[in-house]
Each structure stands twice: as structure tokens, then as C-alpha cells.
Amino acid sequence: MNVDELVRDSLREQAAEQPPLAPGFADRVLDVRRRRRTRRIATVAATTAAVVALAVAVPLLETGKDEVRLASEMNKSDIIAHPDQSPPRDLIAAGDVALAAYFTYSTVRTSKDTAVRQRTYRILDQRTGKYVEDDRWSMVSVAPGMRTAAVLERDLPVKRIGLLDLLTGEVDRWIPVERGVAGVAFSSDGGKLVATTYNANPDLLTRQDYDSNGDGKKNDYEPDHTTSHRTGFSVVDVGSGKADWRKVVSEDRQGIVNARQDFAFSGDGTSVYTGLTMEPHQQFYDLKGRKVPTPPDERYLHWSVDARLSPDGRLAAGDFAGDARTTASWILDPRTGKHLHKVRGQQLLAWVDNKRLIAWDITPGDNEFHNALVLVTIGSDRTLPLSGARKGNDGAAGRWTPVFATR
Amino acid sequence: MDAAGQESFRAFVAGRSSVLLKTAVLLSGGDRHAAEDLLQNALIKAAGRWQRIDEPEAYVRQILYRQQISRWRLKWRRREVTVAELPESGAADGAAGVELRLVMRGALARLTARQRAMLVLRYFEDLPEADVARILGCSVGTVRSTTHRSLARLRELAPELAGLGQAPAEQLPSRDFSPVEVRP
Numbered sequence: 394m395n396v397d398e399l400v401r402d403s404l405r406e407q408a409a410e411q412p413p414l415a416p417g418f419a420d421r422v423l424d425v426r427r428r429r430r431t432r433r434i435a436t437v438a439a440t441t442a443a444v445v446a447l448a449v450a451v452p453l454l455e456t457g458k459d460e461v462r463l464a465s466e467m468n469k470s471d472i473i474a475h476p477d478q479s480p481p482r483d484l485i486a487a488g489d490v491a492l493a494a495y496f497t498y499s500t501v502r503t504s505k506d507t508a509v510r511q512r513t514y515r516i517l518d519q520r521t522g523k524y525v526e527d528d529r530w531s532m533v534s535v536a537p538g539m540r541t542a543a544v545l546e547r548d549l550p551v552k553r554i555g556l557l558d559l560l561t562g563e564v565d566r567w568i569p570v571e572r573g574v575a576g577v578a579f580s581s582d583g584g585k586l587v588a589t590t591y592n593a594n595p596d597l598l599t600r601q602d603y604d605s606n607g608d609g610k611k612n613d614y615e616p617d618h619t620t621s622h623r624t625g626f627s628v629v630d631v632g633s634g635k636a637d638w639r640k641v642v643s644e645d646r647q648g649i650v651n652a653r654q655d656f657a658f659s660g661d662g663t664s665v666y667t668g669l670t671m672e673p674h675q676q677f678y679d680l681k682g683r684k685v686p687t688p689p690d691e692r693y694l695h696w697s698v699d700a701r702l703s704p705d706g707r708l709a710a711g712d713f714a715g716d717a718r719t720t721a722s723w724i725l726d727p728r729t730g731k732h733l734h735k736v737r738g739q740q741l742l743a744w745v746d747n748k749r750l751i752a753w754d755i756t757p758g759d760n761e762f763h764n765a766l767v768l769v770t771i772g773s774d775r776t777l778p779l780s781g782a783r784k785g786n787d788g789a790a791g792r793w794t795p796v797f798a799t800r
Numbered sequence: 801m802d803a804a805g806q807e808s809f810r811a812f813v814a815g816r817s818s819v820l821l822k823t824a825v826l827l828s829g830g831d832r833h834a835a836e837d838l839l840q841n842a843l844i845k846a847a848g849r850w851q852r853i854d855e856p857e858a859y860v861r862q863i864l865y866r867q868q869i870s871r872w873r874l875k876w877r878r879r880e881v882t883v884a885e886l887p888e889s890g891a892a893d894g895a896a897g898v899e900l901r902l903v904m905r906g907a908l909a910r911l912t913a914r915q916r917a918m919l920v921l922r923y924f925e926d927l928p929e930a931d932v933a934r935i936l937g938c939s940v941g942t943v944r945s946t947t948h949r950s951l952a953r954l955r956e957l958a959p960e961l962a963g964l965g966q967a968p969a970e971q972l973p974s975r976d977f978s979p980v981e982v983r984p
Contacts, residue, residue, distance in 0.1 A: 399964060403908065407905055422844055422847060603937060718803050
């Protein structure tokens with residue numbers, strides 16, 4: 394026997410020993426694919442969902458300029474819809490919630506082999522009620538009341554967090570942070586921020602040495618799914634600007650890491666959570682960075698479903714409940730995980746009140762990516778379009794991702 | 801992906817995933833978990849353009865190979881591979897084929913992803929060098945030299961293999977002797 398034959402025999406023997414995959418592998422693949430697609434919006438939108446959860450509208454900064462009324466306060470209509478606008482130009486709102494901002498992604502090359510997946514935000518101008526591009530920021534989290542947003546500058550990670558006044562469009566105050574920050578999210582009362590720290594830009598992409606999208610060109614950039622540069626989080630007291638850093642590295646198994654996996658506050662703000670790429674999909678930490686059990690109400694939430702708990706805490710937004718030809722989502726009992734209701738909608742984004750939610754949905758039979766913001770109601774099959782439908786497929790330029798806040 | 805696409809995707813995975821998994825396990829040096837991740841990622845990519853792929857199996861295989869190599873390339877350091885059996889020296893003799901194969905398996909697990917991919921393509925898939933080059937997006941010369949170096953590395957890792965010969969047809973040059981177009 395020679396080496397070649399031995400290599401051949403060894404490989405064949407090892408291959409033959411492999412037990413087959415568990416049934417349902419295809420569904421697992423489709424499920425992970427769907428989650429990865431939604432993950433891109435989950436990062437920012439989930440943080441605002443936490444803001445939505447308690448529906449507390451607290452104007453964050455006492456600036457003494459409140460004689461100027463906010464555009465989101467001037468029009469108090471229950472539903473402000475613009476079904477002809479995609480991307481939106483004028484304020485969209487329903488119940489307690491409004492579209493505070495939205496962003497689009499673009500891939501910006503930084504060297505021959507690297508690029509950055511960069512967000513460009515359009516933020517509600519509270520003077521005019523229109524969404525206005527502000528390309529200074531790589532990350533925006535809007536506080537309840539929609540008067541203030543926490544912003545991070547370009548070139549992540551950054552060493553300061555800005556508090557942007559949505560009336561003037563200027564930063565009122567900079568909060569310095571000790572460790573580089575690349576993600577930021579308000580607590581539900583607007584009093585605290587959780588800033589996720591990284592020692593490298595989590596939005597960095599690397600050019601693949603194969604043709605990933607099959608267009609005949611080796612020009613595809615992808616995030617590194619093998620290495621996490623997350624270092625932990627800082628909890629920032631917005632009033633005093635005091636920030637305490639806690640070390641929490643990624644616990645994901647090597648090889649299936651989300652380069653960006655930000656922290657967000659639990660519903661009551663006493664702990665923070667991070668998504669995991671594998672079961673149990675989420676891990677909670679107290680504000681000192683110690684692992685804590687999942688709060689009983691949040692046990693059945695998934696970090697990629699942005700809406701989370703209803704304002705009264707009695708209902709939880711669940712996962713996709715449709716099938717091949719219909720779109721629907723589950724509403725769960727947060728304590729037991731029992732499926733209580735099925736509502737319309739591909740993906741539940743934010744609770745409007747205790748019965749209604751804003752969701753992505755499509756016209757039945759249409760392209761799954763051509764979704765519009767709609768209002769769905771528990772116990773009703775009727776949906777009300779709030780925006781126009783997005784165009785293009787996942788990843789196409791110009792597709793916008795909403796950021797909600799209470800108004 | 802529409803309903804018909806999802807159905808055909810499920811049928812493909814049900815029918816072919818176990819075969820594809822074998823390749824993924826070999827590429828991962830016997831690490832079953834890493835293999836399932838690798839296959840899952842390749843299938844996710846394929847699902848993204850399912851209705852535009854003519855030959856799904858060939859497509860998924862190509863992604864498996866290239867992804868494995870590029871994943872390795874992207875890492876800061878080479879990932880340590882855990883193996884059930886260490887390629888200890890001494891135990892095997894020419895007759896103990898089983899033991900020798902186990903030694904070989906351990907040594908294969910310690911190759912780089914790229915070296916292992918070459919050997920899997922050449923000896924498990926039995927592909928000609930030109931096909932290996934096409935799949936991995938490199939030259940035939942690179943296939944030859946990498947294969948040669950990989951076999952040499954196996955001998956280094958497992959001294960038990962030292963007594964084994966090399967197939968006459970595989971007198972592989974260490975330099976690139978692929979045809980070069982000469983212009984007058």
C-alpha cells in the first residue's frame with residue numbers, strides 16, 4: 394500500500410462512518426437564513442423595541458426650548474400612514490409608536506480586500522415632520538418621546554456617545570466612554586444607555602476569494618463569522634454621563650459568530666441581553682456583567698423578533714406562523730410560551746398598544762422581500778398599510794430598515 | 801424563495817445532505833459539529849439563489865470547498881483541531897491496516913484546511929487536477945504542489961507512514977510545471 398491509497402482508504406472509511414443528519418435539516422437551514430436576514434435589522438430595531446415596551450414617553454433633555462412643539466406631537470392622529478412612500482418621507486405613526494428614523498446599508502470599500510457595511514440614517518426632523526438624511530452617524534438609537542437620539546460617529550468603534558437634539562439636529566452633549574463603542578441602545582425609560590464595546594469594527598467585511606453571489610465576479614464582501622471582537626458593554630447614566638464598563642465576550646461557538654451582536658436592555662431595564670446564534674438564542678446579564686437567568690416574561694422572546702412584550706406585559710410577540718403561501722406571526726403567552734393568537738404579518742416590529750402591532754407584510758403571493766409596514770390587529774385579518782413596499786431583494790441598495798420609538 | 805422553491809430545496813436537502821455531510825466532515829478534519837456548520841452555511845448561500853442554480857449539488861459542493869478554505873484564511877491563527885486519536889508513533893506495522901488508517905485520520909485532521917481540501921478533492925472525490933483547480937479557483941500547478949506538500953506533511957506528522965511508497969503515477973513535482981503559453 395502506498396500513501397495515496399492509504400489517504401483514499403482513510404477518507405472513505407471516515408466518510409462511511411458518518412450517521413445521517415437529523416431530520417429537519419432543511420428547515421433548520423431556512424430558519425437560520427431567515428434569522429440572518431432579519432438580524433441586520435434586529436440589532437438596531439430590537440433596541441428601540443425595548444424602548445417601545447413600556448410605552449413611557451419621557452422627554453429626555455430639559456433644554457428649556459419646549460415652546461417649540463415636536464412634529465410628532467402636533468399631529469396626534471391615531472394613525473398617520475403614507476402607503477405611497479417607500480422609503481418614507483413624512484412622519485409615519487400609529488398609536489403610541491412612530492417611525493423615528495430609518496437607515497439603508499451600503500458597502501463602502503476601505504482597502505482592496507476590506508469594506509464596511511455602513512448605515513446611512515434618515516432621522517425625523519421634529520420641526521418639519523420629515524425624514525432627513527444625516528450621514529454623520531453610524532448608529533442611532535432614539536429615546537422615548539422622540540426628542541433625543543443617542544448617536545455614534547463614523548469609524549467604529551468610537552470613544553464618545555452623542556446626544557442629538559431632534560429639533561435642532563445638533564449634538565447637545567457628548568458622553569466620553571473609556572472603551573470603544575459600536576452599538577448603543579436606550580433603556581425603556583430613556584434614563585440609561587447600554588453601549589456595546591468592541592475592539593474592532595463589527596461591520597467590517599472581507600472580500601471573499603470566491604464568487605458568493607454567482608454574478609461571475611469575485612467581488613463579494615462578507616462579515617467574518619469566525620471571530621468576535623466584542624469586549625463587553627458599558628451602562629451609561631444619561632443624566633450624569635457616568636459609564637461603567639463590564640467585560641462580556643461572545644459565547645457563540647467558533648465558526649458561527651455574529652460579528653455585530655449588540656446588547657439591549659431587558660423590559661424592566663434591570664438587566665441586558667445578547668442574542669446567541671445557537672440555543673438558547675439569548676443570554677441575560679445583570680448590570681455588573683454577571684450572568685443571570687432569563688426574566689420569566691422574556692423566556693419565550695427571540696432577539697430577532699423586534700416587538701418583544703406588549704405595553705401591559707401580558708403578550709409576547711412571536712415568530713413567523715405562516716406557511717409557504719401565507720404570512721402570519723404568533724402572539725404568545727410570555728410566561729408559558731403558549732400560542733394565543735395568530736396575527737397577520739411576516740415579522741412583528743413594534744407594539745402600538747396592547748392589541749395592535751406594526752409589522753412587515755407582503756401582498757399575498759408577492760415577492761417575500763417586497764414588504765411594507767402595516768398595522769395588524771389581534772383578532773382581525775385586516776391590515777392597514779402604513780408605508781409603501783420595499784423594492785429589490787434582501788441586500789439590494791436602497792432597502793430601508795425602520796427604527797421605532799414611542800411618541 | 802417561493803413555495804415551490806422551498807419544496808424543491810427541502811427535497812434536495814433530504815436527498816443529498818447526508819452525502820454532502822460526508823464531504824463536509826472530511827473537510828473539517830473529522831469535526832462533526834464544524835461540518836454541520838459548514839454545510840449549513842453552504843446551504844444558506846444556495847438557498848439565497850435557489851431558483852437560479854442549475855446544478856444544486858455541484859454548486860453546494862463548490863461553496864463547501866471554497867468556504868472552508870476562505871474561513872481558514874480569515875482566521876487570525878490556525879484553529880486547533882481536536883482529534884479522537886493522536887497520531888502516535890510506533891503502534892502500526894504494515895499489516896495493521898486499521899491502525900494505519902486511524903493514524904492517517906489523525907494526521908489529516910492536523911493539516912491546514914487548504915491542504916485537506918486538496919486531498920479530499922483528489923482522493924475522495926477522485927477528481928482530475930484540472931477539475932480541482934477549477935473548483936478551488938487556482939492553477940493546476942498549485943493543485944500539484946499543494947497535494948505534494950500535503951502528502952509530505954502527512955509523512956512528517958505520522959512517521960509510521962514513512963515506509964509507505966508513493967503511487968508511480970503521482971510523482972508530483974514540488975515546482976509548478978503547468979503548461980505555459982510561449983509566444984514567439
